[in-house]
Amino acid sequence: MKHLHNTILTIILLLSGLTTFAQFKIREPNAIPLHGEWLFALDPAETGVTGKWYTNKTAESGRMDKVVVPHCFSSDPRYAGYTGTVWYLKQFPLKPVSGKRVILHFDAAYYKTHIWLNGQKVGEHEGGYTPFGFDVTDFLKDGDNLLAVSVNNNTWKAGTIPGAKDNGQINDPFMGWLNYGGLIRPVYFTIEPEVYAENIKIDALPDLTKGTATIKTKLRIRNASKSNAAPKIGYHVIFNGKSIPLTWKTKSQNITAGQTFNAEAEATFTAAQVKLWDLDNPQLYQLKAFVGEDSIAANFGIRKVEVKNAQLLLNGKAMKLGGGNRVVDYPGLGSVEPDWLVEKDFKLMKEAGMEFQRLTHYTPSEYFYDLADRHGMLIITEAGNWQLTPNQMDNDSMRKKFRSQFVEMAERDWNHPSVIAYSVGNEYSSDLPAGQRWTKDMIAFAKEIDPTRLYTFASMRLNAMQKKPEDEASQYVDFVSTNTYGNHAKVFDHIHSLYPDKPILVSEWGTRADTKDEAFQAQHISDMIAEVRKRPYIAGTSWWTYNDYQSRYHNTNANGYRPWGIVGPDRSYRPAYAVHQKELSPVTVEKVSFTKGDQGEHQLVLRITSRADFPSRTIKGYVLQTEKTSINLPEMNPGESKEITIPVRGFEKTEHITISKPTGFITNEVDIDLK
Numbered sequence: 300m301k302h303l304h305n306t307i308l309t310i311i312l313l314l315s316g317l318t319t320f321a322q323f324k325i326r327e328p329n330a331i332p333l334h335g336e337w338l339f340a341l342d343p344a345e346t347g348v349t350g351k352w353y354t355n356k357t358a359e360s361g362r363m364d365k366v367v368v369p370h371c372f373s374s375d376p377r378y379a380g381y382t383g384t385v386w387y388l389k390q391f392p393l394k395p396v397s398g399k400r401v402i403l404h405f406d407a408a409y410y411k412t413h414i415w416l417n418g419q420k421v422g423e424h425e426g427g428y429t430p431f432g433f434d435v436t437d438f439l440k441d442g443d444n445l446l447a448v449s450v451n452n453n454t455w456k457a458g459t460i461p462g463a464k465d466n467g468q469i470n471d472p473f474m475g476w477l478n479y480g481g482l483i484r485p486v487y488f489t490i491e492p493e494v495y496a497e498n499i500k501i502d503a504l505p506d507l508t509k510g511t512a513t514i515k516t517k518l519r520i521r522n523a524s525k526s527n528a529a530p531k532i533g534y535h536v537i538f539n540g541k542s543i544p545l546t547w548k549t550k551s552q553n554i555t556a557g558q559t560f561n562a563e564a565e566a567t568f569t570a571a572q573v574k575l576w577d578l579d580n581p582q583l584y585q586l587k588a589f590v591g592e593d594s595i596a597a598n599f600g601i602r603k604v605e606v607k608n609a610q611l612l613l614n615g616k617a618m619k620l621g622g623g624n625r626v627v628d629y630p631g632l633g634s635v636e637p638d639w640l641v642e643k644d645f646k647l648m649k650e651a652g653m654e655f656q657r658l659t660h661y662t663p664s665e666y667f668y669d670l671a672d673r674h675g676m677l678i679i680t681e682a683g684n685w686q687l688t689p690n691q692m693d694n695d696s697m698r699k700k701f702r703s704q705f706v707e708m709a710e711r712d713w714n715h716p717s718v719i720a721y722s723v724g725n726e727y728s729s730d731l732p733a734g735q736r737w738t739k740d741m742i743a744f745a746k747e748i749d750p751t752r753l754y755t756f757a758s759m760r761l762n763a764m765q766k767k768p769e770d771e772a773s774q775y776v777d778f779v780s781t782n783t784y785g786n787h788a789k790v791f792d793h794i795h796s797l798y799p800d801k802p803i804l805v806s807e808w809g810t811r812a813d814t815k816d817e818a819f820q821a822q823h824i825s826d827m828i829a830e831v832r833k834r835p836y837i838a839g840t841s842w843w844t845y846n847d848y849q850s851r852y853h854n855t856n857a858n859g860y861r862p863w864g865i866v867g868p869d870r871s872y873r874p875a876y877a878v879h880q881k882e883l884s885p886v887t888v889e890k891v892s893f894t895k896g897d898q899g900e901h902q903l904v905l906r907i908t909s910r911a912d913f914p915s916r917t918i919k920g921y922v923l924q925t926e927k928t929s930i931n932l933p934e935m936n937p938g939e940s941k942e943i944t945i946p947v948r949g950f951e952k953t954e955h956i957t958i959s960k961p962t963g964f965i966t967n968e969v970d971i972d973l974k
Contacts, residue, residue, distance in 0.1 A: 345383075358390060402432050406665070426683075428708075477850060507615045530590050628849055651883070726782060805839065847864040
């Protein structure tokens with residue numbers, strides 16, 4: 300989402316020395332960032348509130364440390380491993396602007412957050428990975444202001460999402476990753492008119508037969524003034540820098556003072572105006588909505604995702620894809636995600652053949668989804684139910700917390716064409732009545748928020764070989780997601796017998812690099828994918844995990860890491876990386892012949908095949924490259940092959956071949972013997 304009316308406050312704050320850090324993406328183009336130096340203190344005795352640490356007296360005490368926000372105190376060497384309450388304080392000068400509203404935004408803070416401004420309590424929030432904000436206009440003053448934020452990361456106890464279980468088992472209360480605490484994502488202001496756009500939801504659905512498309516929008520408008528308002532509303536769609544003329548169906552609305560209203564609009568694209576968003580050709584549009592003197596913008600794609608005959612279809616074509624789970628964890632950063640790390644992980648995952656996945660058990664930086672929109676990736680987003688117990692799933696408070704986090708997640712991500720599905724949890728008791736109720740109820744709730752996505756959850760209970768489809772909660776999903784770490788062939792066939800019309804995503808599978816050794820881990824990839832290729836009802840395989848990560852879960856190594864990754868904590872390659880890239884590429888490369896010529900001029904003939912089994916999709920716009928040659932490959936449907944002749948000069952013993960997707964990411968990398 301992008302608001303456009305922050306110029307006055309921006310000038311004020313920039314003159315005060317508050318500048319943006321280019322390494323953190325803020326999607327609001329005119330946001331006023333609060334990055335940079337903050338005051339910081341631990342509060343293990345929980346005396347901060349009674350001691351009024353949110354006042355200038357504390358800020359001026361000289362007893363607070365200095366940190367740089369975004370900040371993860373769990374990975375800061377000064378506070379490493381601390382669990383409990385901390386305080387962040389930020390002083391800034393400001394001159395309030397008459398007739399404007401100032402909104403304070405947190406892209407995420409882990410986990411329980413309380414906010415004070417100039418000694419007054421603004422509000423609080425629970426949840427570690429989703430955005431939240433407050434209208435702080437009435438808390439600001441002319442001159443110096445003090446923002447105080449307390450954050451508590453104690454999710455080792457039951458009652459939080461994510462959090463501990465209440466099962467009483469030894470060494471099994473913990474979630475499987477670290478409770479990295481702090482102001483882990485950007486904090487910033489926006490300044491709005493009194494009637495402004497809070498959010499917009501865009502649904503663009505193609506008619507694959509006619510080639511046209513329908514766009515529907517819901518524009519949430521907040522009237523923060525003391526008078527009723529009927530703002531003029533307009534819409535503008537842009538593609539490749541050019542305006543797309545559309546005729547919009549809208550209704551004029553009167554918005555009551557102090558209330559919020561959803562304004563709906565609809566338009567139709569002609570066939571000539573439609574460019575589909577696809578995995579290898581991810582075409583993006585931008586919509587700008589105007590509300591009086593305010594505006595908001597978001598990117599979107601025109602695409603259709605559906606399930607039919609045990610197949611996952613994107614724009615009417617079956618997709619069979621590899622994938623991987625990414626835990627937000629990096630040495631020295633914890634769960635802080637600067638742009639360079641997001642870009643690095645995205646590139647490594649994309650080139651490893653990881654293109655369809657539930658990324659992890661929570662909501663990562665939105666920048667990852669921006670890259671997925673721009674370069675092509677299919678993502679399932681998941682809110683916090685990680686192995687909740689039956690008692691927890693039936694608890695009204697836990698359900699309320701989950702719903703709140705799901706809404707915050709969905710309202711942030713619902714315009715991303717890369718987001719094709721939502722998950723309502725991971726590895727809970729989906730074969731028990733509480734798990735069945737949870738799945739049915741939460742999917743029904745979620746569909747009220749966003750009915751345009753597919754729904755699933757990651758089950759581990761299907762490995763127990765239920766006898767009837769109604770014995771397990773996957774009866775309620777659009778496609779089955781199974782976390783299966785052994786007995787693959789029997790489990791997959793059994794799931795298919797229970798739900799023959801539903802495609803299967805293997806949402807977790809894999810083995811640790813220390814199960815035997817790294818060679819065993821790499822071989823496991825080839826062995827499992829060989830089983831998948833025999834089963835056309837499997838739409839995806841998502842390796843656990845792309846990267847190693849820190850944990851306190853039982854069986855974690857002595858160095859604090861769980862070595863499941865095809866890359867290490869620092870993203871260094873394991874042998875499994877190259878094997879995953881080879882096995883999960885939709886293209887195979889085979890040497891047909893090598894003919895030596897006179898004076899070092901030779902011919903190499905390769906057979907390029909679009910896989911027919913797994914992974915598979917139509918290949919279009921791919922490029923084969925050697926050190927001296929670049930060849931555009933012909934379009935190939937799954938199962939088709941083409942022979943490509945490559946001129947080779949010199950007397951090298953091998954020729955290095957790469958094949959790249961239209962988006963520029965490598966899908967194959969192989970050395971061919973020249974014999």
